[in-house]
Amino acid sequence: MNYQNEFNMKKYKSCFIVIVLAFxxxxxxxxxxxxxTNQFSADPSARVFGDKVYVYPSHDILATPGHGxxxxxxxxxxxxxxxxxxxxxxxxGVIVSQDKxxxxxxxxxxxxxxxxxxxxxKYYFYFPDAVKDTSYGRGFAVGVAVADEPSGPFKVQPxxxxxxxxxxxxxxxxxxxxxxxxxxxGNIYGAKLKKNMMELASAPKILEDLPTKGLKExxxxxxxxxxxxxxxxxxxxxxxxxxxxxxxxxxxPFKVTGVIMDASPDCWTNHQSIIEFKNQxxxxxxxxxxxPDFDKARSIRIDSLFxxxxxxxxxxxxxxxxxxxxxxxxxxxxxxxxDKSNEGASINFIDxxxxxxxxxxxxxxxxxxxxxxxVDFGKKPLKxxxxxxxxxxxxTLQVRISSSNGPIxxxxxxxxxKNWKDIKTAVVKFDPGIHNLFVLLxxxxxxxVDWISFD
Ligand code: FUB
Numbered sequence: 001m002n003y004q005n006e007f008n009m010k011k012y013k014s015c016f017i018v019i020v021l022a023f024x025x026x027x028x029x030x031x032x033x034x035x036x037t038n039q040f041s042a043d044p045s046a047r048v049f050g051d052k053v054y055v056y057p058s059h060d061i062l063a064t065p066g067h068g069x070x071x072x073x074x075x076x077x078x079x080x081x082x083x084x085x086x087x088x089x090x091x092x093g094v095i096v097s098q099d100k101x102x103x104x105x106x107x108x109x110x111x112x113x114x115x116x117x118x119x120x121x122k123y124y125f126y127f128p129d130a131v132k133d134t135s136y137g138r139g140f141a142v143g144v145a146v147a148d149e150p151s152g153p154f155k156v157q158p159x160x161x162x163x164x165x166x167x168x169x170x171x172x173x174x175x176x177x178x179x180x181x182x183x184x185x186g187n188i189y190g191a192k193l194k195k196n197m198m199e200l201a202s203a204p205k206i207l208e209d210l211p212t213k214g215l216k217e218x219x220x221x222x223x224x225x226x227x228x229x230x231x232x233x234x235x236x237x238x239x240x241x242x243x244x245x246x247x248x249x250x251x252x253p254f255k256v257t258g259v260i261m262d263a264s265p266d267c268w269t270n271h272q273s274i275i276e277f278k279n280q281x282x283x284x285x286x287x288x289x290x291x292p293d294f295d296k297a298r299s300i301r302i303d304s305l306f307x308x309x310x311x312x313x314x315x316x317x318x319x320x321x322x323x324x325x326x327x328x329x330x331x332x333x334x335x336x337x338x339d340k341s342n343e344g345a346s347i348n349f350i351d352x353x354x355x356x357x358x359x360x361x362x363x364x365x366x367x368x369x370x371x372x373x374x375v376d377f378g379k380k381p382l383k384x385x386x387x388x389x390x391x392x393x394x395x396t397l398q399v400r401i402s403s404s405n406g407p408i409x410x411x412x413x414x415x416x417x418k419n420w421k422d423i424k425t426a427v428v429k430f431d432p433g434i435h436n437l438f439v440l441l442x443x444x445x446x447x448x449v450d451w452i453s454f455d
Contacts, residue, residue, distance in 0.1 A: 032336035033322040034164055034289045034299030035089055036081060037356060042298035043113030043218065043271040044284035049123070049150045053277055054082045055089075055284065056116045056125065060297045061109075068109035075111040075298050078127065080151050086302060087324035096127060100141060102158050103136050105127035110140065113218060113271055117171040117197075123147045124197045125154050126169035126181070130369070135158055142169045142183060144198050163200055164191075168271075171197075172221045172250060180250050182207075184217035184424035188232060189252045202240070208253040211236070211246055218271040221250060227311050230254050233270045237281070239263040240270045242285065244313060260305070261285060261316050267295040274305060281305040282323060283316045290355045325434060326375040331388075331451040335359035337370045341404075341410070342370025344441065350450060360390075360450045363397070363441035369404040373436045377454070381430045385410040388450040390420045395445030399452065401435040409437075414447050427454065 034041075040060035047054050051304035058075050061068075077097035099106040108130030116125045125145040131137060140232045141160035148151060159240045166185030171193070173179045174247025179193040181200065188210060192201040207230065214235040221230050228247045233240035241263035245254035260283065261270065267288040274283055283305040291297035303322050306314045320336040335347045335358070350357045361370055385399055394416035399409040417419060441447055 010031065016172075020195050032326070032333060033301040033303070033318070034287070035086075035302055035322060036091075036300055037290075037358065038091060039079070040048040040290060040297045041079075041081075041300045041357075042269070042286045044273055044286060044300040045113070045115040045220070046273045046275045046282070046284040046302075047116055047118070047150075048275055048277050049118055052082045052084050052117070052150075053086060053275065054150045055083075055300065056095075056114050057081070057286075057300050058113050062294075062297060063109065067107075071296075073112065074109045078111060078114055078125075080116075082151065085324055086282070086322075087326065091120060095147075095152040095154045096125065096145050096156060098129065101156050103131060103141065103143065103160050105132045106245045108132075112140070113142050113168040115170045115220075115273075117173065118150070119150070119173065119197055121148070122197075123150050123154075123385060124171070126171055128167040128169060128183075129160075131160070137165050139165060140167050140185075140238045141165060142181075157198060157385040161198060161200065163204060164189075168218045170218075170220045172223070174223065174250055178250075180221070182219040182230075184219060186215075188216055188219045188230070190218050190219075190221075191383075192251075193429070205251055209253065209256070210234075210254060211243075211256060215240070220273050222274055223250075224276075224307070225311060228254075228307055229274070231260060231272050233272065233273060235263075237263060239265060239268045242270055242272045242283075242316075246311075258312055259315060260313055261318065264318075266292065267298065269295070269298070270340050281307070285316075285318070287318065318333070321373055325374050326372075328375050328377045328382055331453050332375060332437065333358065333451050334370050334372045335361045336372070336435070337361070338373040338436070339371040341365075341368045341370075345370050358450075361439070362446070363395075363449070364446045366441060366444050367404075367436050369440040371436060371438050374434055375437045376434050377430070377432055379432045381427075381432075382454040383427055383430075384455050385412065385427055386422050386424050386453045386455065387412050387414070388420055388422050388452070389447055390418075390450075391416060391445060391447040392418060393445040393447075395447040396442040397447060397449070398440045398442050400440065401431060402438075403436075404440060406438065407431065411442070414445075420450060 041057040043058040063074035110130035114127040145154035145156040166183040170182040194201040231244040242260040286298040289299040345368040
């Protein structure tokens with residue numbers, strides 16, 4: 001190879017690497033709760049495929065006159081997201097959209113909660129959609145799209161599943177290989193699926209003995225130690241809470257057993273899926289984090305889930321911190337905190353006109369603190385802490401580990417400024433490993449923090 005060719009090859013290789021890296025990192029959300037931060041997302045159906053978790057959520061958008069019903073749910077397509085560690089999420093883009101469903105209303109904006117399952121080398125994606133004409137019944141039908149990979153491309157089948165009318169499809173494959181489809185239409189229905197995963201093998205059955213008062217929807221069934229857990233959102237009072245019922249048979253009858261997550265007064269719906277990943281169980285659910293004034297624009301979350309010895313589920317308390325480790329070298333969004341002092345530390349949007357920019361922590365009392373758990377400092381000493389802060393008074397922050405009185409990692413002087421600044425200060429004591437982090441305000445000042453990081 002002559003020099004010119006070698007140079008061209010090198011140029012070509014580095015271009016290629018830059019392009020690959022750009023593609024690898026584009027659309028990645030780093031996250032606590034909510035964990036998808038580039039769009040609204042709801043009704044998360046999480047699945048473990050290979051060594052990754054894939055999440056198939058609904059994709060809320062805001063209706064505008066002539067595009068959906070203003071003030072109501074509005075969804076025109078589905079994205080899929082994947083993660084190797086529940087912390088770094090990749091958006092694989094749109095997998096199915098309303099204008100590509102042969103039997104669906106192309107302007108229905110009704111692509112509600114979906115699900116996906118793997119069988120015999122194929123991925124089957126189940127989704128509800130508004131039908132385009134009465135030859136498919138009325139209201140919602142449930143369709144299937146099939147792919148060779150969990151992120152698609154998915155091919156939508158020409159007709160919806162016969163005899164299924166309703167929303168929120170969920171699929172379960174039992175240990176004996178029998179697959180079941182569940183869905184909601186006032187009641188919760190279940191039926192066996194044929195091996196082709198696209199036709200019912202039994203007549204739809206209303207699942208017994210579930211609550212009879214208050215809306216129930218969003219069925220999600222899983223099995224653990226021979227117990228079949230049917231989980232579902234139910235309006236026991238004013239808004240939906242996540243409940244479960246158990247059985248020794250995938251089609252019931254079920255015994256209503258408990259509440260997985262209490263209702264929130266701020267978001268009328270909730271919707272769940274439950275998976276085991278690397279020996280830990282997780283609950284996926286949604287809230288309205290990026291749209292606190294309009295609860296039909298939702299955002300998906302994850303928290304850890306635990307069982308009692310008798311197989312009952314311990315109630316999950318929603319957190320901002322979510323799950324997984326955060327590397328000390330990443331932007332640590334302390335506003336997604338584990339705990340905070342009762343006074344002097346509050347959370348606001350950075351920009352109320354663009355809420356997807358996320359949140360900031362506002363400190364305004366001496367000794368106010370915020371705690372952020374499970375930060376991985378690694379083994380190699382980190383020399384500096386960087387704080388993105390804004391302070392019109394100027395002030396002093398401390399970073400500690402273990403407790404608000406624990407060892408000081410760094411003390412940072414935040415200069416007086418009307419603008420956000422990245423302030424770098426030397427670390428005074430480095431402790432390798434995983435630590436709970438505390439950020440404190442040390443003086444009588446007002447300091448806003450976007451994130452902190454180490455290098
Ligand atoms: O996302 C639209 C609907 O809201 C879902 O289908 C229900 O489960 C509820 O979350």
